Amino acid sequence: MNIGIIGLGLIGGSMAKAIKQNTDNVVLGFDRQDTIIKKALLIGAIDEPLTEERIADCDLLILALYPQATIDFVKSHAGQIKQGATVLDCCGVKQVVCHELEPIAEKHGFLFMGGHPMAGVAHAGFTHSKKALFNNASMILTPAIGTPIEDVQKIKVLCENIGFTNTQISTPEEHDRVIAFSSQLAHVVSNAYIKSPSALTHKGFSAGSYKDLTRVAKLNETMWTELFLDNPVFLAEEIDGIIDRLSQYSTAIKEKDADALCQLLKEGRERKMEIDGEKF
Amino acid sequence: MNIGIIGLGLIGGSMAKAIKQNTDNVVLGFDRQDTIIKKALLIGAIDEPLTEERIADCDLLILALYPQATIDFVKSHAGQIKQGATVLDCCGVKQVVCHELEPIAEKHGFLFMGGHPMAGVAHAGFTHSKKALFNNASMILTPAIGTPIEDVQKIKVLCENIGFTNTQISTPEEHDRVIAFSSQLAHVVSNAYIKSPSALTHKGFSAGSYKDLTRVAKLNETMWTELFLDNPVFLAEEIDGIIDRLSQYSTAIKEKDADALCQLLKEGRERKMEIDGEKF
Numbered sequence: 001m002n003i004g005i006i007g008l009g010l011i012g013g014s015m016a017k018a019i020k021q022n023t024d025n026v027v028l029g030f031d032r033q034d035t036i037i038k039k040a041l042l043i044g045a046i047d048e049p050l051t052e053e054r055i056a057d058c059d060l061l062i063l064a065l066y067p068q069a070t071i072d073f074v075k076s077h078a079g080q081i082k083q084g085a086t087v088l089d090c091c092g093v094k095q096v097v098c099h100e101l102e103p104i105a106e107k108h109g110f111l112f113m114g115g116h117p118m119a120g121v122a123h124a125g126f127t128h129s130k131k132a133l134f135n136n137a138s139m140i141l142t143p144a145i146g147t148p149i150e151d152v153q154k155i156k157v158l159c160e161n162i163g164f165t166n167t168q169i170s171t172p173e174e175h176d177r178v179i180a181f182s183s184q185l186a187h188v189v190s191n192a193y194i195k196s197p198s199a200l201t202h203k204g205f206s207a208g209s210y211k212d213l214t215r216v217a218k219l220n221e222t223m224w225t226e227l228f229l230d231n232p233v234f235l236a237e238e239i240d241g242i243i244d245r246l247s248q249y250s251t252a253i254k255e256k257d258a259d260a261l262c263q264l265l266k267e268g269r270e271r272k273m274e275i276d277g278e279k280f
Numbered sequence: 281m282n283i284g285i286i287g288l289g290l291i292g293g294s295m296a297k298a299i300k301q302n303t304d305n306v307v308l309g310f311d312r313q314d315t316i317i318k319k320a321l322l323i324g325a326i327d328e329p330l331t332e333e334r335i336a337d338c339d340l341l342i343l344a345l346y347p348q349a350t351i352d353f354v355k356s357h358a359g360q361i362k363q364g365a366t367v368l369d370c371c372g373v374k375q376v377v378c379h380e381l382e383p384i385a386e387k388h389g390f391l392f393m394g395g396h397p398m399a400g401v402a403h404a405g406f407t408h409s410k411k412a413l414f415n416n417a418s419m420i421l422t423p424a425i426g427t428p429i430e431d432v433q434k435i436k437v438l439c440e441n442i443g444f445t446n447t448q449i450s451t452p453e454e455h456d457r458v459i460a461f462s463s464q465l466a467h468v469v470s471n472a473y474i475k476s477p478s479a480l481t482h483k484g485f486s487a488g489s490y491k492d493l494t495r496v497a498k499l500n501e502t503m504w505t506e507l508f509l510d511n512p513v514f515l516a517e518e519i520d521g522i523i524d525r526l527s528q529y530s531t532a533i534k535e536k537d538a539d540a541l542c543q544l545l546k547e548g549r550e551r552k553m554e555i556d557g558e559k560f
Contacts, residue, residue: 118487138484168484178485181478186489189469191548192525196518198461199555204418204448205458207398209466212492217552221545225538232533238476239530243523245472250519253512258505265501268471272497275479 004028004050004058006073008036011090011117012064013129016045018162021131028054036126045129055080060158063089066223067097067230074101074112083109086151090117092179093230094142094172102144111151114142114172116179117164124220134163142172180234187224188239190217284308284330284338286353288316291370291397292344293409296325298442301411308334316406325409335360340438343369346503347377347510354381354392363389366431370397372459373510374422374452382424391431394422394452396459397444404500414443422452460514467504468519470497 003019005012008031016027029046031037040046048054055061055077063070070089074081081087087110091097098114105112119137121128139159143152156167170178193199194217202210228235252261273280283299285292288311296307309326311317320326328334335341335357343350350369354361361367367390371377378394385392399417401408419439423432436447450458473479474497482490508515532541553560 118485120487138486140485166484170485175485178478178482181476182482182485182490183487185473185476186487186493188526188529189473189493189522190489191545191552192522192529193465193469194548194552194555195525196461196465196521198458198518199551202458202462204446205398205420205450205455205462206418207400207463207466209470209496210462212495213466213469214552215492216489217548218556219545219549221542221549224545225542228533228541229536229538232536236530236533238478239526239533241476242469242472243526243530245475246468246519246523246526249468249472250516250523253508253516253519256509256512258509261508262501262505265471265499265504268474268497269499269501271479272471272474272494275474276498 001059002026002028002057004030004055004061005046005064006030006050006061007064007069008040008045008126008129009064010121010124010126010129010133011119012062013040013045013126014119014131014133015062015064015090015117015162016040017129017131018134019158020045020047022161022163023158028058031126039126052080056082058082059085060155061085061087063087065089065091066226067091067093068226070097071100074104078104078108081108081110084111086111086113086155088113088115088155090115092116092183092227094140094170094175096230098142098144098172105144111147112144113147113151113155114175115155116140116142116175118183122218124223132163134159136165137163138166138168139164140168140170140175142170142175176231177234180231180238184224184228184231184235185238185242187216187219188228188235189242190214191219193217281339282306282308282337284310284335284341285326285344286310286330286341287312287344287349288320288325288406288409289344290400290404290406290409290413292342293320293325293406294399294411294413295342295344295370295397295442296320297409297411298414299438300325300327302441302443303438308338311406319406332360336362338362339365340435341365341367343367345369345371346506347371347373348506350377351380354384358384358388361388361390364391366391366393366435368393368395368435370395372396372463372507374420374450374455376510378422378424378452385424391427392424393427393431393435394455395435396420396422396455398463402498404503412443414439416445417443418446418448419444420448420450420455422450422455456511457514460511460518464504464508464511464515465518465522467496467499468508468515469522470494471499473497
């Protein structure tokens with residue numbers, strides 16, 4: 001089939017490379033930077049540029065854009081998309097995107113499917129994209145209610161062919177609730193952690209624990225601001241939750257309450273072991 | 281020289297193995313579990329058991345015990361320790377230990393030096409100890425004011441011989457302030473992170489960021505309770521600091537203030553890049 005990819009950044013560029021490497025599909029690519037399209041053509045990451053006219057030839061459109069840009073693209077191109085085609089997005093939030101685009105897709109006779117490839121590296125852009133980015137990663141799909149199972153299956157097979165080892169089917173709501181905890185909160189905490197005044201003087205004292213806690217502090221603030229504000233209820237709930245739990249440790253320490261502190265720490269250890277499937 | 285090691289757990293056991301492997305010193309070892317002493321002798325991690333009588337033969341005593349046990353040991357054995365010998369501890373807090381033991385050492389004619397090997401693994405005990413534990417790690421030393429430079433140098437050389445690549449000289453106060461940030465806070469945050477109600481349902485949605493943030497949640501609560509309560513002021517300050525910073529993100533998200541949120545995230549990214557020596 002013809003696969004059109006809009007946005008040849010880290011995710012879109014890696015999608016293009018992985019699809020070209022692992023499947024026989026024809027890949028058409030578009031990026032707002034013309035030099036990126038030329039580069040992608042040159043190294044064979046795409047077969048052809050995806051022009052406005054070629055949109056109608058695509059059986060699958062993969063949108064690798066920020067949430068608002070994803071919504072804007074589909075809204076402004078809905079009339080050009082092939083009847084029966086599938087449009088898959090790659091945004092880190094799903095409710096905002098799916099709720100907006102599912103009715104538009106239905107109205108225009110194509111299928112919109114929410115997708116979130118759980119993969120990334122510290123650096124953005126086509127330059128850092130690679131065909132192995134999705135190896136051993138999870139792909140979350142949030143198909144609309146009533147999506148034919150064979151359309152979900154088609155995307156699942158493609159995902160597996162390009163490296164994903166796990167395709168998770170979810171709802172936009174469940175996705176956004178869980179991702180607030182498993183990814184967004186991690187970025188907020190890491191970013192807040194590094195801002196301690198002590199951070200500037202810890203050289204030579206830094207344990208592995210510090211390195212782990214601050215690894216994702218170096219984030220793309222433009223992208224994450226949009227993602228966070230597209231998931232404000234679940235994320236604020238997670239932040240307020242950890243604030244509340246941290247306060248309990250602080251209180252126990254100030255009150256020198258060894259029993260309370262030990263109990264708090266034990267609960268965390270046991271929870272971690274439970275989640276990791278270890279006995280305790 | 282004769283080196284006595286008290287406590288053959290992860291740290292003490294690794295010290296014994298690393299010293300035996302890399303130096304010509306005679307290693308005498310004691311553990312409250314007799315089977316551990318026998319095991320250490322059997323595999324050649326120590327040359328001889330360290331009996332009460334042999335304490336006086338040791339030129340260097342390495343205490344690899346919890347803080348209170350370290351203090352108790354020196355207090356109850358001060359009269360037996362050789363004149364001019366050095367006693368090095370391995371506790372993760374330094375003020376409590378050094379302030380208590382430096383005067384006792386001075387009174388009895390031996391040298392007490394605070395030490396904190398910045399190394400560890402998830403599992404405790406002699407079974408998990410290994411001669412390579414300190415490879416590429418930092419050793420923090422907090423010698424008392426007036427300690428002869430050659431005594432510090434002697435310990436520094438030993439540390440380098442057994443794998444440490446960096447020996448940092450500090451004061452007990454500076455150590456405890458920085459360690460509250462670079463290690464203790466990481467353990468508290470990781471432990472608090474995993475207790476989100478969402479943690480039990482994130483399977484298939486877990487990004488690398490989540491894994492990093494919760495890696496040290498599985499901690500030994502008995503040891504960390506003692507370490508935290510021996511450093512209450514600095515640690516509570518760090519916890520309250522991150523609570524305060526997290527509240528700023530939460531407020532910006534609830535108020536849908538994109539500019540404020542983006543600014544908060546940018547500050548964190550820039551701080552991280554500054555610390556990592558990257559340009560931004």
